[in-house]
Amino acid sequence: MYAKQLIKRTFGTVSPKFPESTVAGLYKRAVAENHYQDAVRFGSQKINWTLREFDRYSSAFAFGLLESGYARGDKLVLWADQTNSAELLVAQMGAFKAGVQIVTFDEKESIDAVDQTLRDSGARGFLFSPQTVVSQDANHHSVTRQTFLQKLMPELHGLYPGDELALKAYPHLKQIIQLGHHTIRGVIKFKDAMVYANPNLSNFEIPTNQSGDAAFSAYQNGKEVASFTSGDLVQEASNLWSAHFKQGDSATPVFISVDLETPLGLASFLANNAHGRKVSLKTQQSTTIVTDQELVEIEAPASKKAEFAELTQSVTKIVVAGNKRVSASSLFANARDFTTINPYTLQ
Secondary structure, three states: OHHHHHHHHHHOOOOOOOOOOOHHHHHHHHHHHOOOOEEEEEOOOOEEEEHHHHHHHHHHHHHHHHHOOOOOOOEEEEEOOHHHHHHHHHHHHHHHHHOOEEEEEOOOOOHHHHHHHHHHHOOOEEEEOOOOEEEEOOOOOEEEHHHHHHHHOHHHHHOOOOOOOOOOOOOOOOEEEEOOOOOOOOOEEHHHHOOOOOOOOOOOOOOOOOOOOEEEEEEEOOEEEEEEEHHHHHHHHHHHHHHHHOOOOOOOOEEEOOOOOOHHHHHHHHHHHHOOOOEEOOOOOOOEEEEEHHHHHOOOOHHHHHHHHHHHOOOOEEEEEOOOOOOOOOOOOOOOEEEEEOOOOOO
16 A cells, blocks of 8 residues: 555646546546556557556647637547547547547448538537548549548638638537648648647646546437446446456456447546556457457458467457357457447447
8 A cells, every 4th residue: 555655656646627536537547656657559550658648648639629619518529540549549538638528420431420420419529530431432433531521511622721610511510630641621630739738837727527527429320329427437447447357467458459439449448547457459469358249250261260360369358349249259269258248338
């Protein structure tokens, strides 16, 4: 007990703005206990962050939202590709710190789903991956998420840097953030949404987080299927830790390949980081993984079985994002412990 208290004094204390009953407060507690702890590895992006680094980047996004006019209760719709996992997690934690609610939807390749989610949610902000290919047109040209966006919002073509959004179909929408590298009219880049502010010198102040703050809303088939307060997410993360992650080998990271825009993906990340266990979006001899049902049920090609067996041999426990019970996997032949959880309702 004394050692733990000494560590807390060494690394600092948690601001009263972030009670431990909130998502940001739970994470801030972990940072205070050991900010040098490895937090997460994003394999495809070749990024490895400590708890402190992730906390810093998410705070920069929070201040960016505040300086852009967001207030407690405003909403930010996410439509990001998993190749942008680092930005996706930063945006979610940053939004929670700023009191902004995250909104996600399941039908990523449907222009109607994008439209309906933006209309129904009344979101102030929209964050998306412009380069993601959705389909091919009749001339075999790629149709991307940027194509969808510009079709839904033709007014963007006439905007210049600094112009305010005034969209007829979405009068509430005041900011669009992209995760690409090329300039898009009416849209800002993710790096420009970050503000690395000293809280003591900034003209903007992060609101005191509350467990009752609306934090996350998920849509499927045009309807809201799940909503969570900040306190709800903390409780769900605690439940996941106790039931699925606490007993594993803490020296190995938990591999998460499930969509990070789902409550299950987010809560799994939070559960492990809050207790000092690293999360990886790349297999690193993990014994525990969180993945989609489709991957668990896939049959490894005969020519690749030996290769896949070597890659997955360490996996013994799988949290399956889906609705159907699973008891065995050809791909993860050594896994014996399977638990299926709805990725949206966490039931």
